[in-house]
Amino acid sequence: MEKTDRKSEILHVAAKLFRERGYNAVSMRDIAKELDIKAASLYNHISSKQEILELTIIRIAEAFTNGINLINSQDISVKEQLTLLVELHIKLTLADPDAMACVNNDWMHLAKQELDYFIQMRNRYEDKFRSILKKGISSGEIADLNVELMLFSMLSTLRTLHLWYGRKKSLQPAQLKADMTRVLLQGIL
Amino acid sequence: MEKTDRKSEILHVAAKLFRERGYNAVSMRDIAKELDIKAASLYNHISSKQEILELTIIRIAEAFTNGINLINSQDISVKEQLTLLVELHIKLTLADPDAMACVNNDWMHLAKQELDYFIQMRNRYEDKFRSILKKGISSGEIADLNVELMLFSMLSTLRTLHLWYGRKKSLQPAQLKADMTRVLLQGIL
DNA sequence: GTCTATAAAATGATAGAC
DNA sequence: GTCTATCATTTTATAGAC
Numbered sequence: 001m002e003k004t005d006r007k008s009e010i011l012h013v014a015a016k017l018f019r020e021r022g023y024n025a026v027s028m029r030d031i032a033k034e035l036d037i038k039a040a041s042l043y044n045h046i047s048s049k050q051e052i053l054e055l056t057i058i059r060i061a062e063a064f065t066n067g068i069n070l071i072n073s074q075d076i077s078v079k080e081q082l083t084l085l086v087e088l089h090i091k092l093t094l095a096d097p098d099a100m101a102c103v104n105n106d107w108m109h110l111a112k113q114e115l116d117y118f119i120q121m122r123n124r125y126e127d128k129f130r131s132i133l134k135k136g137i138s139s140g141e142i143a144d145l146n147v148e149l150m151l152f153s154m155l156s157t158l159r160t161l162h163l164w165y166g167r168k169k170s171l172q173p174a175q176l177k178a179d180m181t182r183v184l185l186q187g188i189l
Numbered sequence: 190m191e192k193t194d195r196k197s198e199i200l201h202v203a204a205k206l207f208r209e210r211g212y213n214a215v216s217m218r219d220i221a222k223e224l225d226i227k228a229a230s231l232y233n234h235i236s237s238k239q240e241i242l243e244l245t246i247i248r249i250a251e252a253f254t255n256g257i258n259l260i261n262s263q264d265i266s267v268k269e270q271l272t273l274l275v276e277l278h279i280k281l282t283l284a285d286p287d288a289m290a291c292v293n294n295d296w297m298h299l300a301k302q303e304l305d306y307f308i309q310m311r312n313r314y315e316d317k318f319r320s321i322l323k324k325g326i327s328s329g330e331i332a333d334l335n336v337e338l339m340l341f342s343m344l345s346t347l348r349t350l351h352l353w354y355g356r357k358k359s360l361q362p363a364q365l366k367a368d369m370t371r372v373l374l375q376g377i378l
Numbered sequence: 379g380t381c382t383a384t385a386a387a388a389t390g391a392t393a394g395a396c
Numbered sequence: 397g398t399c400t401a402t403c404a405t406t407t408t409a410t411a412g413a414c
Contacts, residue, residue, distance in 0.1 A: 006379080021297065024213035028408065041380045043409070079378070105294065108210065133377075142377050146360075146368045150377045152353040153369075156346040164341040171335075179335045180342075187376030188322075188331050188339045189268070195397080216389060229392080230398045238390065381414075388407070396399075 007045045009035060012098070014052045019101035019162075023053060023109045053106060054114045060103045061121045063092055068128050078136035079185070082154075085129065086181045089158035093165060094173060100162040126151065142185075154184055196234045198224060201287070203241045208290035208351075212242060212298045242295060243303045249292045250310045252281055257317050267325035268374070271343075274318065275370045278347035282354060283362060289351040315340065343373055 013034045017026040028049055032039040046052055067088040071081050093100045107118055130151050136142035142150075157180075171179075202223045206215040217238055221228040235241055256277040260270050282289045296307055319340050325331035331339075346369075360368075 022211060022213060024211060025298065027406080029406090037379090038381060039407095040382080040409080040411095044379055049408070109214065143375075145372060145377060148353075149365075149368050149372055152349075153346045153372050154377075156349040156352075157342045160341075160345040160349065163345075164337075168337055176338075179338050183334060183338055183342050183376075185376050185378050186332075187372075187374050188334060188343075189374045217391080218389080226397090227399060228390085229400080232391070233397055379414105381412100383411085383413100385410075386408090389405080390403105391405105392403080393401090394399100395401105396397105 010042060010045055011052060011055055015056050015096070015098035015102050018053075018056075018106055019098045023102070023106040050111050053102070053109060054111070056099050056102050057107055057110060057118060058114060060092060060096070060099055061118050064088070064125055065121050067092070068125055072128055072132070078132055078139065078141045081132050082136075082185060083177075083181050085132070085154075086158065086184065087177050089161060090173060090177050090180065093161045097162040097165055104159055104162070126155070129155065157184060199231060199234055200241060200244055204245050204285070204287035204291055207242075207245070207295055208287045212291070212295040239300050242291070242299060245288050245291050246296055246299060246307060247303060249281060249285070249288055250307050253277070253314055254310050256281070257314055261317055261321070267321055267328060267330045270321050271325075271374065272366075272370050274321070274343075275347065275373065276366050278350060279362060279366050279369065282350045286351040286354055293348055293351070315344070318344065346373060 010031065014026070014031050017030055017034065028039040028042055031052075032042055046055075068085065071084045071088070074081070074084075076084075107122075108115070110118055130147060133142065133147050133150055137144050137147070165176075199220065203215070203220050206219055206223065217228040217231055220241075221231055235244075257274065260273045260277070263270070263273075265273075296311075297304070299307055319336060322331065322336050322339055326333050326336070354365075
């Protein structure tokens with residue numbers, strides 16, 4: 001899982017720093033210093049600062065794309081699909097919280113081509129998520145409320161999970177998934 | 190409401206650009222260009238780029254502090270307090286979505302002193318929000334679930350309202366408040 | 379694979395004319 | 397209140413020695 005070669009080290013250190021300070025506030029010198037080398041040495045492993053961002057963000061975005069496609073292809077109830085979506089966000093967030101923070105905070109700093117690709121994946125993800133909610137309303141499985149608001153509320157919580165995880169690392173993934181699903185689907189009252 | 194003097198113009202333009210690209214990706218030249226003046230002229234109205242960020246963020250943070258203090262001082266049910274909290278977030282977000290985005294995305298770029306002040310206010314805000322939830326559990330008004338998770342879920346949605354508003358500006362504040370309260374408190378099932 | 383040296387550009391900010 | 401000119405610093409990235 002964890003490659004320990006130089007390139008992977010650079011990507012992990014960079015993601016950690018990007019998460020703390022944001023892409024533009026982190027210099028190549030900062031990344032190098034964390035690895036006890038000079039900035040120029042980084043270029044033996046990666047071609048640019050932009051490439052670090054691309055490799056970090058696109059990988060996660062593609063994982064979400066693959067994940068929701070798999071969930072969509074299954075012939076299960078809407079409630080089960082939503083539960084699997086919660087699980088997908090939790091799994092990907094816990095696997096690499098630093099990279100997940102980058103996806104959420106620094107995607108707009110991608111270069112044109114990768115930016116377009118990212119936005120396309122994000123839009124399609126939201127479209128599929130929305131379709132699942134609409135299907136649930138049609139079938140009577142979920143309440144006939146404002147779909148955009150339900151989508152927004154769920155995605156806001158799921159996408160910022162990285163902010164919260166870290167305070168409560170004691171919580172096990174399985175418990176987190178159960179509690180999160182309950183709160184998101186049934187509310188707090 | 191809307192001061193049209195130069196300083197206010199600068200603050201509004203800066204907040205808009207910070208929201209789009211982030212604090213560090215916006216230069217003083219960018220802000221000046223938007224106002225059709227030169228970067229050096231900005232310094233006749235503000236003392237530094239840092240000051241622009243401070244004036245934008247601290248104002249909103251203090252509004253949240255005042256808002257929750259007022260809600261806390263009222264002798265009403267927990268459900269009513271939570272409804273007022275939703276209303277507070279909606280009111281402040283709609284009043285200045287650009288500045289709200291700055292609060293959420295660029296607070297970490299505040300200078301030491303203002304950063305400490307901001308974090309203190311944010312922590313106290315979360316403590317008071319958490320207390321209201323706990324009081325609701327004690328009184329049986331809300332479900333006995335993971336308090337941190339409920340707090341996180343509500344705050345994630347309320348704090349990223351600025352991301353969502355703009356897509357659906359058609360929605361009236363009163364309707365938004367009603368729908369949002371329903372989704373957050375009762376869930377979607 | 380890492381280093382030193384350095385290029386080329388951008389940045390926040392100031393001085394002083396008008 | 398805005399301008400031109402400029403400074404000091406930082407930035408990404410490259411060239412070439414070891």
